[in-house]
Amino acid sequence: MRRFSLWLRGKPMIADSALALVFFALEVVTFVSSPREERWPQLVVGFLICLPVVWRRKYPRVSAASILSMSYFATLMMWATGDPAAEHPGLLALGVSLYTLVAYVDRRTGAIFACFLALDMTFSLLVIRQDVILTIIIATLLYALAWITAEFLSARRAYDEEVAARLEVAEYERDRRAEDAVATERTRIARELHDVVAHAVSVMIVQADGASYAVDSNPALAKKALGNISSTGRDALAELRRTVSLLRTEVSSDLMPQHGTAGLAKVVEMMRAAGLGVRLELTGELDDVSPSVSLGIHRLVQESLTNVLRHAGANPxxxxxxxxxxxxxxxxxVDNGTSSSTFAHGSGNGLVGMRERVAVLHGTLETGRRPDGSWRVYAELPLEIHD
Known part of the structure; x- marks a missing residue:
């Protein structure tokens, strides 16, 4: 049953078609209860009222306008035929349309539609002259229930989407930190490898020079130097093999950041999905800078926006x-100048990491709170890095 529910959730037109069929079944029941020949137009109008429900989520505005138009038309038919008993239970779709507009479009559109519903109800009461108080109470309860349900479900859906987006950001950040940890470890291993190999080669060169000078005058010393060369070479080779074996496992390319403007757009899009309002302004050609500078920009923006998302309050x-x-x-x-402890704080190494990254790129970094209360991160990264 749960599997069927998940499958149905991904195919909204099937569920909406079933709902339209239910409304039309009510129309048929009403038609059968009064099987007079002149009532056939009533069934046709009922069918036209129910039909737009099929596309209520795909084209919500068009569907709502179509159902409302048919409601006006049905009222005119009742007035023209002088038959107030020609009821249309399918007009319950008006409440469904109000719910759809509030939940899937916006409140403003829903409010406009509600005003037209009020006009439609007033027009119907004037034309058909039904029990005014009872009709108003029932219609008001129906539309109020539709609006409240839409508000509740849309808020729940927005909450679920924000939680999912935050989980995605957290997972991306976790993977990024794991990748940074691997890169740091590889840098350390490379440094050790350089030290081992450079030391070994230096010793071997010195021993070889000494052996070349002593090979004629002191063969024993030359032999000892050659032995030291052999031993040092074997030790260096063993260390080289051990270190290289640690580097054979490659980091997945999916964890590598996408550089340039595309990478920045991806970070901004992810943060927006998590509930952070971000305005991105790019000036100049940023896609042809060196990979190290591009990666630095990517990481600084990513870390800064993550900090804003954590610490800049409920509406960052x-x-x-x-x-x-x-x-x-x-x-x-620059953030919006508010702070909150709603979200968990980080490890405290974010600013330190940014300073280290900027220092490697021979740039400058300024961070701090401005007089208006906003937090500002400013970095200047030179295009040419001189070792």
Whole structure:
């Protein structure tokens, strides 16, 4: 049953078609209860009222307008035929349309539709002259229930989407931190490898030079030097093999960041999905900068927006400005100047990591709170890095 429910959730037109069929079945029951020949137009109108329900989620505005138009038309038919008993239970679809507009479009559209519903109800009461108080009470309860249900379900759906987006951000950040940890470890191993190999080669060169000078005058010393060369070479080879074996496992390409403007857009899109209002401003050609600078920009923006998402309150906002000049790339991230402890704080190494990354790129980094209360991260990364 649960599997069928999940399958049905992914095919909304099937569920909406079933709902339209239920409404039309009510129309048929009403038609059969009064089987007079002149009632056939009533069944046709009932069918036209129920039909737009099939597309209520795919084309909500068109569907709602069609159902409302048929409601006006049905009222005119009752007035023209002088038959107030020609009821249409399919007009319950008006409540469904109100729910759909509020839940899937916006409240403003739903409010406009509700005004037209009020006009439709007033027109019907004037034409048909039914029990005014009872009709108003029933219609008001129906439409109020539709609106409240839409508000509740849309809020729940928005909450679920935000939780899913935050989980995605957390998972992405976890993978990124794992990748950074691997990269850091590889850097350490490479440093050790350099030290081992450089030391071994230096010793071997010194021993070889000494052996070449002593091979004629002191063969024993030369033999000892050659033995040291052999031993040092074997030790260096063993260390080289051990270190290289640690580097054979490759990091998945999916964890590698996408550089350039596409990578920044991906980070901004992910943060927006998590509930962070981000405005991105890019100036200059940023896709042809060196990979190290591009990665630095990517990481600084990612870390800064993550910090804003954590600490900038219930309605966080940020502005990201990346501008390329002739000699450097200027990066600025500013939040909306609020703070909250709603979300868990990080490890406290974010600013330290950003400073280390900027230092490696020979750039400058400024962070701190501005007079208006907003937090600002400003970095200047030179385009040419000189070792």
């Amino acid at each position: 906002k940020a502005r990201v400005t990346v501008r390329r000049t002739e000699t450097a790339v200027l990066l600025e991230v």
